[in-house]
Amino acid sequence: MTDKTILRALKGETLPVPPIWMMRQAGRYLPEYRATRAQAGDFLSLCYNPELAAEVTLQPIRRYGFDAAILFADILLVPQALGADLWFVTGEGPRLSTVTAQGDFDTLKPASAVHETLAPVYETLRILSRALPAETTLIGFAGAPWTVATYMIAGRGTPDQAPAHALKAENRALFEALLERLTEATIEYLSAQVEAGAECVKLFDSWAGSLNGADFDAYALAPAKRIIAELKARHPGLPVIAFPREAGEKYVGFARATGADCVALDNSVAADWAAQHVQVDGCVQGNLASSHMVTGGQALVDETRAIVEAFRNGPHIFNLGHGITPDADPENVQLMIDTVRAMAPAT
Numbered sequence: 001m002t003d004k005t006i007l008r009a010l011k012g013e014t015l016p017v018p019p020i021w022m023m024r025q026a027g028r029y030l031p032e033y034r035a036t037r038a039q040a041g042d043f044l045s046l047c048y049n050p051e052l053a054a055e056v057t058l059q060p061i062r063r064y065g066f067d068a069a070i071l072f073a074d075i076l077l078v079p080q081a082l083g084a085d086l087w088f089v090t091g092e093g094p095r096l097s098t099v100t101a102q103g104d105f106d107t108l109k110p111a112s113a114v115h116e117t118l119a120p121v122y123e124t125l126r127i128l129s130r131a132l133p134a135e136t137t138l139i140g141f142a143g144a145p146w147t148v149a150t151y152m153i154a155g156r157g158t159p160d161q162a163p164a165h166a167l168k169a170e171n172r173a174l175f176e177a178l179l180e181r182l183t184e185a186t187i188e189y190l191s192a193q194v195e196a197g198a199e200c201v202k203l204f205d206s207w208a209g210s211l212n213g214a215d216f217d218a219y220a221l222a223p224a225k226r227i228i229a230e231l232k233a234r235h236p237g238l239p240v241i242a243f244p245r246e247a248g249e250k251y252v253g254f255a256r257a258t259g260a261d262c263v264a265l266d267n268s269v270a271a272d273w274a275a276q277h278v279q280v281d282g283c284v285q286g287n288l289a290s291s292h293m294v295t296g297g298q299a300l301v302d303e304t305r306a307i308v309e310a311f312r313n314g315p316h317i318f319n320l321g322h323g324i325t326p327d328a329d330p331e332n333v334q335l336m337i338d339t340v341r342a343m344a345p346a347t
């Protein structure tokens with residue numbers, strides 16, 4: 001039994017008002033985040049400092065009272081825990097040592113070794129489980145194998161994931177060995193997050209949309225299915241949110257095929273369409289365009305209401321379609337929350 005609204009929605013309950021949280025809710029659009037990050041030094045030092053990582057996780061909960069807190073960390077900590085070099089270039093993004101040949105792969109550690117590097121993340125979760133308000137759900141997360149592999153193969157973020165597609169074409173055995181290692185590491189990592197207090201986990205497959213046809217099934221769907229099955233075997237009843245971003249029509253049936261309790265929708269799919277074709281399988285999360293957090297105004301209010309209306313007859317967690325951007329106005333976040341919460345039906 002739980003009173004936590006996010007957990008109720010994930011179990012399939014239709015609530016009068018959807019619970020709400022926001023991807024990247026702890027981030028640079030908040031002055032208090034920028035202050036704590038300056039105190040920590042760089043972004044990775046913040047991720048590995050349990051007290052400060054817990055502090056930035058709590059900041060948006062204090063300011064807005066979101067229904068969920070998401071662990072503050074990054075999907076690229078897993079490659080680092082496997083032995084890749086990782087650093088962030090200000091204004092540009094992540095850089096990693098690359099995996100493009102068998103010799104690179106051979107230097108990676110086994111999946112069971114990730115805990116050594118990731119132990120501070122588990123400590124962040126333990127601090128958060130004690131510090132969060134009773135009604136707030138604690139969400140853990142990891143990147144999905146394909147998305148994380150795209151960064152490891154290219155050594156950076158890429159607009160079209162071309163280096164990963166090239167390795168898949170040229171050396172499929174190596175590509176599949178890398179995905180396999182990441183699948184095992186993700187199971188280890190998420191399972192440890194649950195043991196440390198995460199009540200739900202989310203799998204971010206940010207680049208799922210660039211996998212087509214059989215590749216989507218083999219490299220987005222199948223790893224998600226395996227990760228979810230193993231996590232649920234180890235932690236019966238654990239709710240899982242899958243985010244195959246920009247999957248388009250492949251969102252249909254994704255929850256059923258992978259065993260996910262909820263699929264997170266990006267804002268390229270229409271809410272009315274998703275209510276009909278995706279929400280029939282259970283809870284959905286999303287999907288306001290994050291640009292509204294920059295522009296605000298009546299368009300934000302109208303679009304927020306339309307999304308709540310579209311998903312009103314089934315389980316729904318309100319969220320953005322992707323992470324909030326650093327140029328967002330914190331007042332627009334409040335306007336979104338007020339708009340959602342004002343939509344409780346009159347009784």
Ligand code: CP3
Binds near residue numbers: 143
């Ligand atoms: O949602 C949350 O607040 C939880 C924490 C979280 C972060 N990154 C913090 C972060 C989560 C869930 C992520 C996921 C993540 N990280 C993804 C998948 C989701 C997505 O956005 O598509 C990806 C691809 C990454 C990799 C990553 N991390 C990139 C490409 C960047 C640089 C781009 C940028 O925004 O600067 C990051 C950095 C990052 N991760 C920041 C935050 C708050 C900004 C770091 C800073 O303070 O400078």
